[in-house]
Amino acid sequence: MKIAILLGADISENNGTTIRAKRIKKILEKEHDVILLDSKKKDFSNVLSQIIDDMIWNLKLLFLIPGKKIQIVYMSSDFLGFFSIFLLSKLKKFKIIFEAHGILSEENINKKRNKIIIKATQIIEKFVIKNSDYIVALSSNIFNFYRKYNENIELVPAFINESVDFKPLDKSMNNGFKSIGIIGPFDMPANKYYLEFIYKNIDKFKENLIFYVIGSCNNKINNEKIKYTNYIESYSEYLSLISSLNLVLIPSKISTSGPLNKILEAMLCSTPVLTTSEGVIGLDNIENHENILIFDEEEIIEQINGDIFKGDLLERISSNATEIINNYYSKGANEKKILNTVHYLIKT
Numbered sequence: 135m136k137i138a139i140l141l142g143a144d145i146s147e148n149n150g151t152t153i154r155a156k157r158i159k160k161i162l163e164k165e166h167d168v169i170l171l172d173s174k175k176k177d178f179s180n181v182l183s184q185i186i187d188d189m190i191w192n193l194k195l196l197f198l199i200p201g202k203k204i205q206i207v208y209m210s211s212d213f214l215g216f217f218s219i220f221l222l223s224k225l226k227k228f229k230i231i232f233e234a235h236g237i238l239s240e241e242n243i244n245k246k247r248n249k250i251i252i253k254a255t256q257i258i259e260k261f262v263i264k265n266s267d268y269i270v271a272l273s274s275n276i277f278n279f280y281r282k283y284n285e286n287i288e289l290v291p292a293f294i295n296e297s298v299d300f301k302p303l304d305k306s307m308n309n310g311f312k313s314i315g316i317i318g319p320f321d322m323p324a325n326k327y328y329l330e331f332i333y334k335n336i337d338k339f340k341e342n343l344i345f346y347v348i349g350s351c352n353n354k355i356n357n358e359k360i361k362y363t364n365y366i367e368s369y370s371e372y373l374s375l376i377s378s379l380n381l382v383l384i385p386s387k388i389s390t391s392g393p394l395n396k397i398l399e400a401m402l403c404s405t406p407v408l409t410t411s412e413g414v415i416g417l418d419n420i421e422n423h424e425n426i427l428i429f430d431e432e433e434i435i436e437q438i439n440g441d442i443f444k445g446d447l448l449e450r451i452s453s454n455a456t457e458i459i460n461n462y463y464s465k466g467a468n469e470k471k472i473l474n475t476v477h478y479l480i481k482t
Contacts, residue, residue: 135166135476136167137167137206137207138204139159140172140207140208140209141170141172141173141210143172145170150392151210151211153395154292158208158210158472161465162472164473165473189214193218196221205228205229206231206479207223208231209232209233209266211392213258214258229268229479231266232268234269234271236390238255239256241389241390242255245388259280260283264283264284266284267479267482268288268478269281269286270472271289272289272290272291272393273392275416286478291418291463292393292395292416293464294399295464296460297465298373299370300371300374302404303375303378312342312344312380312443314346314438315376315379316329316345316347316348316382316384316385317348317382317384317396318350318351319350320351324386324390327385327388328383328385328386331385331387331431336357336359338435339439344360345383346361346362346375346379347360347362347363348366349364350364363375372399376400376403379405380448381406381448382407384396384408384413386409389415390416392415394413394416398417398463400455401425401455401458402456402459406452406455408434408442409428410429410430414426414428419462423447426451426455
């Protein structure tokens with residue numbers, strides 16, 4: 135079976151979308167002939183630039199697919215790229231698996247887009263979900279929202295390759311300081327707010343706290359409490375750094391409706407996560423003060439300056455988080471589900 139994975143992003147970047155596509159490819163190519171087709175880096179500066187990028191990508195797909203004799207197209211949450219693929223599927227008789235990373239209309243509502251954009255996204259997502267041969271949903275809220283449009287839907291959560299070879303670092307080697315990481319990349323709108331939160335509040339945090347800004351960052355300030363890692367090319371090096379932190383902070387202001395990989399990666403590294411209620415949207419089996427810390431934005435500074443680094447709270451959270459990864463968010467727990475989506479389409 136020849137399968138094309140379509141990614142409306144630049145595969146050379148490391149973000150939740152590209153990492154997921156790479157993981158899906160590794161699973162599917164165990165049994166099938168798989169190619170991955172990606173677009174150029176997208177411009178997130180405004181809505182118009184995103185629309186233009188998506189239009190160019192749609193036109194590009196009309197030329198990419200026809201000569202490759204594809205039998206199944208696996209679309210990585212590319213709602214606008216779907217239209218070219220749907221048209222080609224009718225001509226070339228291939229089937230479409232659409233992987234939904236979030237709820238398109240809900241995300242635009244959360245971003246307070248105007249009513250015309252929200253209505254347009256509602257129409258687009260309904261068309262995409264109804265006209266796909268199979269849907270893969272990354273979380274239960276996505277699954278429950280979209281299954282009313284298509285009964286051929288499977289919940290396959292965001293997952294981590296638990297067998298990645300990385301060297302956990304000693305958290306006690308921080309010479310009395312507590313290290314807190316915020317994770318980018320910081321050219322994406324949702325991540326930019328993490329920086330804004332730290333920058334505007336940096337003087338309110340205790341002197342023994344060091345913040346690590348992890349990932350590409352063009353907006354830097356000179357402050358002894360802040361260290362920049364820049365882009366980390368090696369995934370194992372990235373995980374080793376996360377494992378050395380005392381805490382990962384994700385001060386989300388706007389929910390994405392889909393799960394955040396950076397939370398799962400910290401859990402894999404046994405590093406506790408503190409986030410807002412918006413940050414855990416799309417994550418299942420999450421329980422406050424058991425495997426994660428969830429506070430309102432206005433409580434974050436007080437909590438980090440308080441007693442969370444004392445006692446065994448963070449150690450217990452880390453242990454419980456690692457168990458959640460192994461049982462629910464690991465590659466081993468989800469590999470068969472991905473392969474079964476293809477098996478289903480082969481039989482139908």
